[in-house]
Amino acid sequence: DKATGELNAAMDLLEKKEAEVKQCQDEYDEAMRLKQAVMDDANRCKNKMNQASALIDGLSGERVRWTNQSALFKAETERLIGDIVILVGFLSYSGPFNQEFRVLQQQVWLNALLNLKIPVSNDINITDALIDTATIGEWNLQGLPTDDLSIQNGIIVTRAARYPLLIDPQSQGKNWVKNMEKDNHLIVTTLNDKYFRNYIEDSVSLGYPMLIEDVLE
Template sequence: WSAQVNDLNEQLKILPKLCLLSAGFITYLASQSEDKRLSYMNKWKQLLNVDEKFDIRKFLSTESEQLVWKSQGLPSDELSMENAMVILRSQLCPFLVDPSSRATDWLKTHLKDKKVEVINQQDNNFTTQLELAVRFGKTLIVQEVDGVEPVLYPILRKDLASQGPRHVVQIGEKIIDYNPDFRIYLTTRNPTPELLPDMEAIVNEVNFTTTRAGLTGQ
């Protein structure tokens, strides 16, 4: 018991550092390639005096979760596993750069038990579908997002206003009730999307572009 208590105390001492590493990874590295992720993580571990064996996947997800993701069609390479972890942990709207569409297909399967709507940003009824999803707390997957429509900005920034006990958000010319269960995910097959700086600040770009290392992992 004494040894276990000492071990737990040691883990508690470094827990803030591990949380900082994980937050940095989710916030800044999801858009990067595998080699850049590894390079930055190694530098950060040295700066924080964290064991180089620290595995962020084991810290932010369990083996059983990863097995479920694989069974749902997610590629088994390290990049895809890290990306799934980011998508499900990020506080900002995930923006999936997914040339093969495999990650998008996985996301649809993973969220199938929720009220999921899948639409293209170019659809004629896009704004109407968006309004309904926000009002009724649906989960929205928006595909083919090469450039983010202005109508999405207030939602992605969470520009909410209070009206009594309710929260509302402006969508186009309308003021819509905002359901806290609403979730939105953006995806593109374009491997090099051009996001404006103000958009980069309100979405979390998640890079699924396949590399040689990723193909080996799959």
């Protein structure tokens, strides 16, 4: 009986200790789970901080770019009136002159604007300001040469408010106009054509382009 009692007491003690060990293991497992959760949260926070820092750096760079672009736009806006004066002057008055005189003419206008303290671009390029490269390429396919004088003449023909008079001994301009306007119901005539008046009426009423050939001085 004594041995049985001691055995039972030992078994009770063992069971108690196993329960304590299990409790400790559970507490350890819970502590490790919490530790892992904290580490995961820390890593997420670190990643968010890194992303936020990268975003801030990127926005700082964008801010500098936006500031520079804003300053550039402001300067361009201030020069707009002077630039328009030169461009309108070119379209209105440069048609009869050769390239050398046009450059001189532009410089005279530029100096006059500067003397009047009117903001203007010192290096304004007539061609770049009034036409794009795609249109220049299209004009070339239609027969217009790509030298500066020819391109500027093309700009005057297509942009000026008044009708253009082409001095065209090689018929380059005439052929270019015909190719350019061939899908727009171009009317080709001469001053001596017996239907000239009818052609004028059709052109005005219907909005068709008209090319009058062989105009004498």
